[in-house]
Amino acid sequence: xxxxxxxxxxxxxxxxxxxxxxxxxxxxxxxxxxxxxxxxxxxxxxxxxxxxxxxxxxxxxxxxxxxxxxxxxxxxxxxxxxxxxxxxxxxxxxxxxxxxxxxxxxxxxxxxxxxxxxxxxxxxxxxxxxxxxxxxxxxxxxxxxxxxxxxxxxxxxxxxxxxxxxxxxxxxxxxxxxxxxxxxxxxxxxxxxxxxxxxxxxxxxxxxxxxxxxxxxxxxxxxxxxxxxxxxxxxxxxxxxxxxxxxxxxxxxxxxxxxxxxxxxxxxxxxxxxxxxxxxxxxxxxxxxxxxxxxxxxxxxxxxxxxxxxxxxxxxxxxxxxxxxxxxxxxxxxxxxxxxxxxxxxxxxxxxxxxxxxxxxxxxxxxxxxxxxxxxxxxxxxxxxxxxxxxxxxxxxxxxxxxxxxxxxxxxxxxxxxxxxxxxxxxxxxxxxxxxxxxxxxxxxxxxxxxxxxxxxxxxxxxxxxxxxxxxxxxxxxxxxxxxxxxxxxxxxxxxxxxxxxxxxxxxxxxxxxxxxxxxxxxxxxxxxxxxxxxxxxxxxxxxxxxxxxxxxxxxxxxxxxxxxxxxxxxxxxxxxxxxxxxxxxxxxxxxxxxxxxx
Amino acid sequence: xxxxxxxxxxxxxxxxxxxxxxxxxxxxxxxxxxxxxxxxxxxxxxxxxxxxxxxxxxxxxxxxxxxxxxxxxxxxxxxxxxxxxxxxxxxxxxxxxxxxxxxxxxxxxxxxxxxxxxxxxxxxxxxxxxxxxxxxxxxxxxx
Numbered sequence: 001x002x003x004x005x006x007x008x009x010x011x012x013x014x015x016x017x018x019x020x021x022x023x024x025x026x027x028x029x030x031x032x033x034x035x036x037x038x039x040x041x042x043x044x045x046x047x048x049x050x051x052x053x054x055x056x057x058x059x060x061x062x063x064x065x066x067x068x069x070x071x072x073x074x075x076x077x078x079x080x081x082x083x084x085x086x087x088x089x090x091x092x093x094x095x096x097x098x099x100x101x102x103x104x105x106x107x108x109x110x111x112x113x114x115x116x117x118x119x120x121x122x123x124x125x126x127x128x129x130x131x132x133x134x135x136x137x138x139x140x141x142x143x144x145x146x147x148x149x150x151x152x153x154x155x156x157x158x159x160x161x162x163x164x165x166x167x168x169x170x171x172x173x174x175x176x177x178x179x180x181x182x183x184x185x186x187x188x189x190x191x192x193x194x195x196x197x198x199x200x201x202x203x204x205x206x207x208x209x210x211x212x213x214x215x216x217x218x219x220x221x222x223x224x225x226x227x228x229x230x231x232x233x234x235x236x237x238x239x240x241x242x243x244x245x246x247x248x249x250x251x252x253x254x255x256x257x258x259x260x261x262x263x264x265x266x267x268x269x270x271x272x273x274x275x276x277x278x279x280x281x282x283x284x285x286x287x288x289x290x291x292x293x294x295x296x297x298x299x300x301x302x303x304x305x306x307x308x309x310x311x312x313x314x315x316x317x318x319x320x321x322x323x324x325x326x327x328x329x330x331x332x333x334x335x336x337x338x339x340x341x342x343x344x345x346x347x348x349x350x351x352x353x354x355x356x357x358x359x360x361x362x363x364x365x366x367x368x369x370x371x372x373x374x375x376x377x378x379x380x381x382x383x384x385x386x387x388x389x390x391x392x393x394x395x396x397x398x399x400x401x402x403x404x405x406x407x408x409x410x411x412x413x414x415x416x417x418x419x420x421x422x423x424x425x426x427x428x429x430x431x432x433x434x435x436x437x438x439x440x441x442x443x444x445x446x447x448x449x450x451x452x453x454x455x456x457x458x459x460x461x462x463x464x465x466x467x468x469x470x471x472x473x474x475x476x477x478x479x480x481x482x483x484x485x486x487x488x489x490x491x492x493x494x495x496x497x498x499x500x501x502x503x504x505x506x507x508x509x510x511x512x513x514x515x516x517x518x519x520x521x522x523x524x525x526x527x528x529x530x531x532x533x534x535x536x537x538x539x540x541x542x543x544x545x546x547x548x549x550x551x552x553x554x555x556x557x558x559x560x561x562x563x564x565x566x567x568x569x570x571x572x573x574x575x576x577x578x579x580x581x582x583x584x585x586x587x588x589x590x591x592x593x594x595x596x597x598x599x
Numbered sequence: 600x601x602x603x604x605x606x607x608x609x610x611x612x613x614x615x616x617x618x619x620x621x622x623x624x625x626x627x628x629x630x631x632x633x634x635x636x637x638x639x640x641x642x643x644x645x646x647x648x649x650x651x652x653x654x655x656x657x658x659x660x661x662x663x664x665x666x667x668x669x670x671x672x673x674x675x676x677x678x679x680x681x682x683x684x685x686x687x688x689x690x691x692x693x694x695x696x697x698x699x700x701x702x703x704x705x706x707x708x709x710x711x712x713x714x715x716x717x718x719x720x721x722x723x724x725x726x727x728x729x730x731x732x733x734x735x736x737x738x739x740x741x742x
Contacts, residue, residue, distance in 0.1 A: 208662070230663050279663075301663070412675075453675030455667075464663045466672035566696070573695045587696055 040121065040130055040192045043107050046172050051217055052288045057553030061216065062102040062169035063429060063507075064550070066286035067352035070431030071510045072551035076558035077597060078513030082527045082537045085595045088559065089127030090542075093590040094118040094134075097165030099565025100427065102214075102507075102548035103592060104172050110552075110561070111172065111191070112592055113214065116165030117181050121194060125554050127594065131194030135181075166568050168427070168548070169214035169283050171222065173244055180211035180224045186247060200247030202226065202240055207233045215242075218286040218293045218325035221250060225280025229256075230301040232462040237278045239295055239321070241328050251328030255280055255297045257315040266338075268310035276308075276462050277301030278317040282427060285350040287359070290376055292322045292331055294361055296347035302465030303421075304409045304452040305341040313338035318346040320363060320371075322378060332378030336365060337401050341408055342391065342450065343421040343464065349429040351439070355490045362489065364430060364441060366423025369394055372490055384492030386485060388445065388474060390418045409452040420448030420471050422571040429507035429548065431516065436486075436530050438495055440516045442504035443483035445474040446579060471571075471578050481580055482520055484508065486533060496533030500524070501580055505572065506562070509549040517560060519545020521576055522583050525562050525593075542589030544572070557596055565590035629739040630682065633722020635711035640721065643712025646705045650694050659716050669716050674740065682726070683734030686710050703728050 046060060054060045056073045063070045077085065093099055097115025104111045110124040121130040171178040176197065177189040184203040189196055203209035208228040215224040222242040229237035236256035240249055255278040257263035259271060267275050277300040284295035300314040308314075319335040336346040346365030352375060353360055361375040367389040372382040380399030392401045409415050428442040453466040473479055482503040486495035502522035509517040510530060519525040521544045527537040547563030566572070566587055576583050628634070647659075654665040661667035666676065677685055690706045692698045701709075707728045715721065726733070 228662070231660065454671050456671055460658070460660070461670075463661060463667060463672070466666055466675045468676060574692075 040109060043109065043175070043192050045175050046106060048217075048220060048288075051173065057105075057558075059103070059105040059550045059552050060172055062104070062171075062214065062283055062548060063285075063349060066216070066218070066288065068285040068349050068429070069351060069353070069434075069510070070429055070507055070548075071433055071512075073512045074551055074553055074558045075512040075514075076553070077511065077515065077551075077560065079515060079529050079536060081597055082513070082515055084597055085527070085537055085539075085560070086598055087539075088125075088594045088596045090591050090593045091120075091122055091127045091129070093120075093563070093565060093592060095588045095590050098567025099563060099590040100166050100168045100212075100547045100568050101563040101565070101592065102169040103550055103561055103563065104170060105550065105552035106172055106191075108554040110592070111170060111177055112563070113167040113170045113179060114565075114590065115167075115567070117167065117179065117187075119170060119177060119179060119189060119194070121191070122592075124552060124559065124594075125557075133189050133194045133196065166212040167214055168212055171215045171217050173217040173222070176244065178215045178217075178222055178244065180214050182210045182212075184209040184211060184226065184228070186211075186215060186222070186224055186242065188244070188247060198247045200242065200249070202249070207231070207235065213281050213283045216283050216286060216293070217244065219288070219291055220244065221325045222247075223284065223293055223295075223323075223325055225255075225282070225284065225295055227279040227281035227298075229279045230276055230463045232273050232276055232457070232459050234273050234459070236272060236275055237280065237297075239280050239323065239328070241325060253321075253323060253328040253330065255316050255321070263315035266313040266315045268312045270308075270310055273459060274309065274457060274462070275300075275314070277314075279347065282347050282349060285352050285361075286325065287352055287375060290359070291324060291326070292375070293325050294350040294352070294375065295321050295323060296350065296363065297321060298345050298347040299337075299340045299343055302455050302462055303341065303343040303467070304411070304465055305339060306409065306411050307452060307454055307465045309457065311339055314340075318344075318365070320346070320350060320361065320373065320378070322375065334371075334373055334378045334380065336363075336369075336371060337367070337392070341403075342415070342417060342452070343467075344391065345423060345426070348425065348427060351430070351432050353432055353434075353489065360490070362432070362439065364425045364439075366419060366421075366425060367391060368419070368424030368443070370439065370441075370487060370492060371399070382490060382492065384487065386424070386443075386487070386494075388418060388424045388443070388476065390416075409450070411452060411454055414449050414451045414468075416447070416449055418447035418474060419444070420446050420469065420571070420575075421450070421467065422446060422471075422575055428504060431508040431510040432489070433510035433516075433530055435512060435514065436495070437489050438530070439487045439489055440508040440510055440518075440530070441485045441487065442506065442508055442518055443485050444503045444575070445477040445481055445483060446471050446575060447474050448472070471575060473579055481575065484516065484518055484528060484533070486516075486530070495531075498526075498528055498533045498535065502576060502583055503572075506545045507548040509551060509560070511551050517549050517551075517562070519549065519562055519564070521545075521572065521585065523564070523585055525549075539595075541593055542591050543586045546572075560595045562593045562595070563591075564593065627737075628735050629737045629742075630714060630717075630719040631739070631741055632736075633720045634682070634724075634736055635714050635721065635726045636724060637715070637721045639708055639711040639725045640715040643708035643710070643715075646701065646709040647712050650701055650705070651709065654694070659713065668713050673713075673717055674738075677738045678740060680738055681734050682710065682736040682738060683730055685738065686733050
């Protein structure tokens, strides 16, 4: 068993913590033990080799492998028999916050993050709970310090149902589960016992910092990207690398060019404190051969150029960064939308695929442009505009973006833009299938009349900036809010589209069985034929499908797991309410649902 | 126009009739006339801490998902509309995870707290739970 000594083995963290945070941490520690239920004996330590090329039945990284395909090489469940899928087990997840879970599978155990730091280990065959890590609620003192509120910690009285505290993914390495928290710390939890081994405060939550993306492991370094960088402060957004044994910070790379740095002039003459945004709120990918991690950054804040006070490119916002995981040095960057100006994020997943021997990286942001970059050099190879946006033109040769006439917002002037700030694509990761050489992309269809407004340019001010908005149906949508789009790679040609009234609300999962799985806001989980988009199987679950479906096998049997839950993105409540008002869903019911063929 | 359309979507409590007549109820009052009391704002602060703070923040400044409820952002979004429209937005849609489900009085109290946070002057009377009166109070810059 883990002793209390082992629990204290971690470094206390590099920075001085506000007293209130220390208090809440020590309370956390003291409350853990009673919740840990069992010691897992059958767990083997996870090595770099296992992470980089996992056994076919395992799911060791949030998108399956460090290349983030979202693809399972299992084919027991296939286009012929998928119609026979049946529920094997379901397990209720924490309903006190938002769920966008990406479960992991190792040695027949499912490790699943749910709201507000809760992590559970389940028997992946039976759904039995093996252990549970549940941090203590924040103390009254912590809340009154102001830390929790900007960091989205909830006052004790408001626990039930409030949609915050997302932790999308966790990482598995050695004998540890790694998580990043809504209070800007990272945690190592013993994978066998569920006990906290160390917790390191990475940033000060009173400044607004928090995490929604979990860490990844790259060449023995634990890497995480922070978010909550929208308010003006004397600091900028960053990605950090840590020693997995202790949590000690090895490096910190700013995702914003500081005034004195190369590229510093791309923010005009704005001082550091007015360079906000570039949040790194989606976990990156890793190429072990190149020893580079690929991490996306979000737009600059405030969203509109006119509000943030510079027409400059604002490096390194809305970029893909290639970093050396050993020291955080930037090998290259590619800025997808220089000087982005209406909340069109490019922060999302990086899918690493080799095309005709060319090591490539594929990515799609809110505008619905599929980017192909050379992942060794960062060079632009190809861009495919899927045709749902009316904001920019893309030069197909250089990859340069230019704004269409009148599409750069001015304060107080209404703009008619597609997509809305929900984006054509968001965190709902696309999946790649090597069998069909295609990307399967969860799409949200809608447009918006948007009027951008000013913010206070002072410390603590800033933020995204106010927007008056009226959402409306996309003219090409036939009233549908959701689509799975299959794009051939690298041609970018449309293979098929599958539409639904409700927006798709999960990542896509592809399998060697020729299937694509995804779920929608209206509780429906679907299996489509990857070749032609034919609907092969559907089931309705407790509430909105939300998160990252996975596939795994134990003892030769293949399973498909779908997380459902609510909370998180702002529009996931308002868009369906405004544009598909006949749909409704329960506000609770967060769960993980596991399917397989009959025994 | 936007106000009226938004309101037409609403059900029951604040009925379409009020909307149609809204203009004629307007009494020329504004948020600068001392329209809430400090006790009410205090009650509203407790409501805010329990039901709103997690998304809109301790300083009411909001974040990338939830709009700020104070300062330039508030005036940009609400100037030229009425306290009635503001109240209805909150009563109908907030908190987003369980809209409309606080006691009616809590909703007016939290509006009072937001008024105070925006430095609109305090007065002797409470903001009432009364659509006609709320509709008669304009959100306007200081004249």
